[in-house]
Amino acid sequence: MLTTVLAFLVTIGVLVVIHEYGHYRAAVACNVKVLRFSVGFGRVLWRRQRGETEFVISALPLGGYVKMLDEREAPVHVADQARAFNRKPLWQRAFIVAAGPAANLALAVLLYAVVNWAGVQELKARLAAPVPASIAANAGMQSGDEVLALAPSGGDVPQASDWLPVRSMNDLQWHLTNAVLQSGDLRLQVRRMGQGGAPGETVELLLGTAKLSAADVDPKLMDRLGFSGPYASAEIRRVIEGGPAEAAGLKAGDKVLSLDGREPRDAGQLRQWISQSARDGVARPLAVVVSRQGQSVELSVTPVIKTEGDQRVPRIVAEIGSPVEMVMVNYGALEGFTKAAQRTWDVSTLTLDMLGKMVIGQASLKNLSGPLTIADYAGRSAELGWAYYLGFLAMVSVSLGVLNLLPLPMLDGGHLMYYLFEGVTGRPVSDAWLERLQRGGVAVMFLMMSLALYNDFARLLGMH
Known part of the structure; x- marks a missing residue:
């Protein structure tokens, strides 16, 4: 549990910092005065002033923001008006807004590249x-x-x-x-x-x-x-003390040649045959032929009936199946980087394709995940090792970058749509329309978050 919480906090922290840092660096490059760089929302827990920018960490960690000088939010001194965000040319405002998602996508390329270079067991x-x-x-x-x-x-x-x-x-x-x-x-x-x-x-x-x-x-x-x-081959990996397998004389390393005269092709089929071996809910003896140290040994094992969920199934109380084969997947310097860029592109297009199909009803809404699912996978990947965690972090970074580019009010993509309208018509979106779109954006975001949380709880409860 502690690993899951820490991995989730690191995931959110890193991705938010990178996203907001993209906005921050672009604003500085365009000579926009940045008043505050915040990781999180709400009550300020920590603050530090560096030059003209206040850096803070706030209580609610699910996001962050960069507050820039802007005449639409508060009066600006005449001496600073040239550094106000709203006074900047259209292309600079669009550049600053797009820099956040771009930073997330760039981070994903870097993380995927590191994973490709280091290699992972898969x-x-x-x-x-x-x-x-x-x-x-x-x-x-x-x-x-x-x-x-x-x-x-x-x-x-x-x-x-x-x-x-x-x-x-x-x-x-x-x-x-x-x-x-x-x-x-x-x-x-x-x-x-x-x-x-x-x-x-x-x-x-x-x-x-x-x-x-x-x-x-x-x-x-x-x-x-x-x-x-x-x-996995049909062999006995471990015999559990006191179970039917031990009583029958089965030993770790035994390769199962036949079960009641049938030759199992793999461990999965052997497990299936055992679980289906009962008659009228009563376990029956099974004839087993195993290969042990080059010799065939004939045994008889009578499974015990176990209750699993709402079913009663026969079990021999042993681990069945050889260890699955693993392979090290890694790449050289140039190939690792190009494949990282390709994977970032592929995940981006797959995410957009999936979202589009969900909107028109061609894909299941169950694919929409929220913070609980992200936390769960963060913890699992961290337990597997740092390379697996970096790969997970890269995928979430891509998702964050792509989602922020969606043309929804409140997201970076919504602001870019406003700028596109301004570039085409020569005039900004009116305040009245901005307010309507903002309300609509809040409603859409609330629905998406509610559905994502519902899916999270449904997965945890085994409903999905």
Whole structure:
């Protein structure tokens, strides 16, 4: 809990400081007098005067602001009028406003680059057996398949330059999300698993991602496609004392060759067979053949019925499955930076695409997250290590930059729309219209925040 709170506060603090610092530096560059640089809102907890600017930390940490000299807010001495924000040329005002979101996007590029250079351990894109009759199963995916590369399926045979390498499970999930949003199928280059886990033949498969719509893009997307998770072999990793597995003589390291005469393809299928083995709610003995130190051993294990949620399922009380394979993903100096810039662009366009589809009802509103979800993921990534946390921080920084560029009053994008109107018509938006738009913007922001908080609580309560 403490890690989650600290990681969340650092996340908000860093992103707010960077955003407001973008506005601040642009204002200074345009010779606008900055009166206050605040991290947070409300009661001031700490303050320090540096030159003509007061730097403060306020009680409510969800945001911040840069207060500039402006005749629309208070009378300005004649000697300072040239340094008032409202007196500056249109392009300078637009530059100052846009500098905040731009700083967030620049930070994301830097953070992604650091992660690319340092490298992170990620799940290998080797998959367990797909769900029967699912999109993945219909494509011909098999247990142990490793996805090496993918390409859009536009009817033509993909050229070598069309294939995008898949270096990890994160890569695969990212490309699958994009494919579903773009309503297109994917071609996959897949390496089969040979005997004893050795690399087998490489085949090309067509994955029907176009069968799903943008409304299906949510945390359960992989389930909808039929992917049941990373591959782990059907072996006993740990036997828990006092359980049926120990009583039957099963030992850690045993490779399960068959269960009641059926050969499990992976750990997921073995777990599924055990959980479905009861008859009329009563556990029955299961014949198990395992490989132990090169020899086959025949055993019989009778699961115990466990209550899990509102279900009663058989369990042998042992950890099943070999450790999943991991791969180090890192890049050289130039490639790491270019991929960081590309990832920032991709996340930005994906965010806008998702928001647009949510507005017109083509994507689920469940994808809108609030501070509780951000705090949860901040804590999880921090526990995994600093590189994972920086990657998370980069993604949130992109989201903050993009959201602030939306043409909504109260956001930077709303002010840029005002300046666009002024540039086209030669006159600023009237005070009456500014007031109406401001009220409308407050209502939209309130609705978005309410929905985001509802989604947060729904996730915490298991409703989503």
